[in-house]
Amino acid sequence: MRGKYLAAMILLLVNIGMMQQVTAKEWPSQPVSIVVPYPPGGDTDILARKLAERLSQLWKQAVVVENKPGAAEIIGANSVVNSKPNGYTLLMASQIALETNLFMFSKLTYDPIRDLTPITRVIDGPFLYVVRKDSPFHSIQQLAVDAKETPQKISYGSGGVGGIVHLAVNWFAKVAGDIEFTHIPYKGGAQRLQDLLAGRIDFTLAPLGAAGGLLESDRIRVLATSGTSRLKALPEVPTLSEAGFENAAITFMFALAGPAELPQQIADKIAHDVAIVVNEPEFRSKNIDPLGYSVVGDSPAEFRQFLKADRKKQKALVEAANVQLD
Numbered sequence: 001m002r003g004k005y006l007a008a009m010i011l012l013l014v015n016i017g018m019m020q021q022v023t024a025k026e027w028p029s030q031p032v033s034i035v036v037p038y039p040p041g042g043d044t045d046i047l048a049r050k051l052a053e054r055l056s057q058l059w060k061q062a063v064v065v066e067n068k069p070g071a072a073e074i075i076g077a078n079s080v081v082n083s084k085p086n087g088y089t090l091l092m093a094s095q096i097a098l099e100t101n102l103f104m105f106s107k108l109t110y111d112p113i114r115d116l117t118p119i120t121r122v123i124d125g126p127f128l129y130v131v132r133k134d135s136p137f138h139s140i141q142q143l144a145v146d147a148k149e150t151p152q153k154i155s156y157g158s159g160g161v162g163g164i165v166h167l168a169v170n171w172f173a174k175v176a177g178d179i180e181f182t183h184i185p186y187k188g189g190a191q192r193l194q195d196l197l198a199g200r201i202d203f204t205l206a207p208l209g210a211a212g213g214l215l216e217s218d219r220i221r222v223l224a225t226s227g228t229s230r231l232k233a234l235p236e237v238p239t240l241s242e243a244g245f246e247n248a249a250i251t252f253m254f255a256l257a258g259p260a261e262l263p264q265q266i267a268d269k270i271a272h273d274v275a276i277v278v279n280e281p282e283f284r285s286k287n288i289d290p291l292g293y294s295v296v297g298d299s300p301a302e303f304r305q306f307l308k309a310d311r312k313k314q315k316a317l318v319e320a321a322n323v324q325l326d
Contacts, residue, residue: 027087027266031062034090034256037076037097039069042189043209043291047123047254048092050287054277065092072162072325073097074109081115085259087266091116094164094252099311103318104162104325117262118303120271121255122278125293126227127168127205128237130220132197140224140243143203144176151180157192157204160185162323165205168226168250170321172240175248196220207252208233208292226250231292250317253296255303267300 032055036048045067052063068076077097083089091097098112110116129140137143147154158165166183173179184201186192192204193211197219208231214220222237228249230239240248256274258267275297277283288295298306 027269028059028061030088031064032059032088032090033064033066034092035066035068035076035080036092037068037070037073039188040067043207044092044094044254047287050283051092051122051274051277054280054283055273058273058277072101072104074101074105077101077112077116078109080257081110081259083259085117085261085263087258087262087270089259090119090270091257092122093255093257095255095310095314096162096164098255098257098307099314100162100167100318102311103315104323106324107326115260117258117260117267117300118307119256119258119262119267119300120274121253121296121298121303121306122274123288123293124251124253124296125207125291126225126231126239126249126251127165128208128211128225128234129203129223130193130196130206130211130214131203131223132199133219133221135202135221137203137223138221140238140240140245143223144179144245147173147179147181148177152182154203155182155184155201157184157186157195157201159187159189159192162318162321162325164250164252167317167321167323168205171250171317172226172245172248174320175240175245193220209290212290233290233292254293264300271297271299271303 034048034052036045038044045065048065052065056063068079073093073096077091077093080089080091098116101108102112131137156169158169160166169181173181189206189210192201193206193214195201196204211220222234224240224243225231225237226240226249228239230237256270278288278295278297284295
């Protein structure tokens with residue numbers, strides 16, 4: 001009896017493996033949705049739409065973007081978590097949905113580790129520490145010194161408590177010697193850049209894509225980049241590390257994930273095809289390089305390893321900002 005049971009189990013596993021292979025070979029046979037947990041018009045949305053357009057050509061199936069903003073990417077993440085694990089509903093998210101929510105919410109409605117399948121980091125990019133052109137601050141060191149001498153006098157804007165900018169500035173403040181800034185939350189990046197120009201806040205963080213127009217019109221000054229290396233578009237701007245703030249580097253990612261139990265073959269195919277698209281010279285030169293992003297396009301296995309290691313840092317960021325959202 002034991003032998004018959006083992007044989008039946010082996011046959012079942014073989015059949016499951018064959019079914020997954022057939023599924024992966026035929027996939028996609030219907031339209032694919034990419035859920036963006038932000039409103040239309042932002043960098044995440046724009047990248048997702050450009051990627052969807054190119055993937056639809058590659059897959060010969062419609063690839064559509066669905067915007068489901070709100071609640072620290074939770075609304076969008078939940079819609080994917082609750083979808084069928086067949087590769088037809090994907091999530092384009094940052095480390096907020098995939099990592100930091102785990103540490104900011106004690107009653108999170110999903111578990112990023114258990115309920116989502118990492119597929120690939122699409123791109124990764126730094127923030128720019130920006131001030132208005134007539135700001136008295138001409139370097140990130142000067143900003144830090146003034147903040148230390150006059151705690152909470154210097155204000156900055158972010159997308160809200162627990163957002164990437166809020167966490168990044170708090171981490172910088174900790175690395176710089178537990179200095180204190182006054183935090184002003186905003187609903188969107190455009191509004192906080194407008195208030196920066198109007199003098200209502202002293203500095204903010206923005207990706208190159210959002211700050212590019214103001215840089216070209218010479219209305220803002222860049223003090224530093226939060227990445228690990230200088231941007232090709234701004235070779236004169238130092239990194240935080242080069243400015244003397246070791247271990248202060250923070251980047252943000254745009255990544256694809258699916259629901260739990262997504263067949264490995266489908267995840268591998270999506271990651272493989274996304275890597276092809278983002279490494280195409282024309283796609284890269286039009287949609288990635290001008291915005292200061294770096295192509296990643298890693299495999300699901302590589303992405304899982306990255307998340308396993310990076311969650312330690314994300315936990316430290318949340319603890320440094322003392323964020324608890326429920």
